[in-house]
Amino acid sequence: MAQRAEQPGSRLSRRITNLHASPIREILSVIDRPGLVSFAGGLPANETFPTLSAQAVPRSWLQYGPTEGEPALRERIAAELSSIGVSCTPEQVLVLSGSQQGIDLVAKLFVDPGTLVAVESPTYLAALQVFRFFGARFLTLDACRPLTSASPSRRGRSGRPALIYTNPTFQNPTGHCYSGAERDALAQACDESGVALFEDDPYRDLAYDDCDRSPICGRLHRTSWIYQGSFSKSLAPGLRLGFLAASMDLLGHLTRLKQAADLHSNRLSQWLVLEQLSASERGDRLSRLVSTYRRKRDFFARALGRHLGSIATWETPRGGLFFWLKLRRQIDTRSLLPEAIRRGVAFMPGEPFFPESPKSCSALRLNFSHADEAQTERGLATLAELLR
């Protein structure tokens, strides 16, 4: 539909040739197909969404609002960040229209054609998409061993990156969680090299086992930083609300970029999120959410063992929304997707998560939060059949 007739006579920007149709987009367009089991998106379970009421929203909140976000919400976010070690004032908080927006703003702030950005490999594909769009070249951090392979201070051959993008807690797509020592080491490397750190932390509330989740930004002493979080996983994605906090040297720039992008974020959502954050039952709600997802993860892990134990390997993630499967035989998993969808199951091929765009990676990402148990059984059985 959107794809026909795309040979404009118009003269488009050079950067637009770097923006390709994204697999996420194709997937979001099929998730509503009846009967399809989707392990593809990072979709929270609908039954975890809070009941929202906009009845009490003051009429004045329907007016234009401040670019930075509602003062009460920024205050609340700053307090929560400070309590997890990212000490910051409300003035350092910028409310976002979802954390995808934070990636757009940070890319605009740092990335010129040719700019080096250090990223984990694999990493969140829509971050790669945005950085690539603005012309970034990538340096690879190993998500499991961030410093031995490519710490900014030790890597001379390709130059110093302008920015490190990391998703250290229950990473998308691998589910990996940095250890405390790894967090310390990355912080120290950033401070020593003066490279800015962009920590993307949308999954931190979804922790099913003990692990160190304390933000890396809270361990920095000198370098510039951006820490961002999301309300899509802990509340609801349809509200499209996230936030960032940043070092003061970046904050003014980011605020102006936000203003140029959409003036300010949806105030109805800001009001509803503030209500939810202040609700006395919030702790209980989060515990229930985590229990629900832990149960889903455990069920998924058992079903994986039954259906795919002989075909693939994986680690059970301690949090987040994904299993990362490595297939025993070499294959471009993108080539499997159309047939999988024809058979009624969607997954996320692994290749788009790699900055170096490999021909094949023999890995795929499976989301365990959205499908119910019967769907999970059916979907994984279908997938195993296809992979055999």
Next chain:
Amino acid sequence: MAQRAEQPGSRLSRRITNLHASPIREILSVIDRPGLVSFAGGLPANETFPTLSAQAVPRSWLQYGPTEGEPALRERIAAELSSIGVSCTPEQVLVLSGSQQGIDLVAKLFVDPGTLVAVESPTYLAALQVFRFFGARFLTLDACRPLTSASPSRRGRSGRPALIYTNPTFQNPTGHCYSGAERDALAQACDESGVALFEDDPYRDLAYDDCDRSPICGRLHRTSWIYQGSFSKSLAPGLRLGFLAASMDLLGHLTRLKQAADLHSNRLSQWLVLEQLSASERGDRLSRLVSTYRRKRDFFARALGRHLGSIATWETPRGGLFFWLKLRRQIDTRSLLPEAIRRGVAFMPGEPFFPESPKSCSALRLNFSHADEAQTERGLATLAELLR
């Protein structure tokens, strides 16, 4: 606050040097000061906002949604556009997080450093800000005579623009409305030269006197186009919802740009706007809105005559939200703003609306929709005192 300590050690993008603190931002940060009369923003009157209830929002709408927007809303928008002469299918409609986002997406699509963009002078300052940020150079269209001075087909000396940005109906800031002949002529010039047209039309519902408001995009036969509208003026800005329709050659690009910017727009707002568009009392609500603003405009015009008749000239706008005052003596109106705010009245200096950044333009923009009658009297009296 956001301004201190802005000498980052980090290496920022080259384009960030083109993004300056915006006057809009400074103004939005003072509008809530008690007692201040603000003629500065383009703020609708709070009393015109509809009563919204999110009670009935289906839980599934809190999930991630399609990048393009909700199908039912796109259908509705396409039908309305077709009824005003912009014949398009629902597939050509993209829901936006406010029409400011449309400017960001279109700039990303067309503007490289050095790209020529033809704009009216003066024009919407936040569009200039975004185009400039991506490195645009400007060609000037005369808002009142768009073709004699700088039609793209007749202007050879500075090269052909990649894009024409126009706000032909109740323009921000001048209030000017193109005649039918001017609309025809601009459409023909675009078709002949193959330059893409970007028509920004947020004020079309706010028409107080008869005039031709039929979109220029509906008169095109060949060239690429983007038409955008907003729900901020006819419903409520806090919902942050707008839309664009575009020729099919651009639509796929714009959709991917939207996805990279924020995945999709707020679904709660989409649900509420769809409810409002489908409501049987919608026509009555719009009539009341227009009557309210017409009354405010007329009151403002009379008050202007009383207080500023000897100091300035203006045309009474036939729609929209602004009076554009030309002062009889030469002055940089930016220099007046701090003292005006100290005396309790805010206005919008004229200079930032000009692409060529003049030293002084002796013009200022006054919004008449937000202040009540007593505030208008007091504010204009204060302003007259200051200008004398």
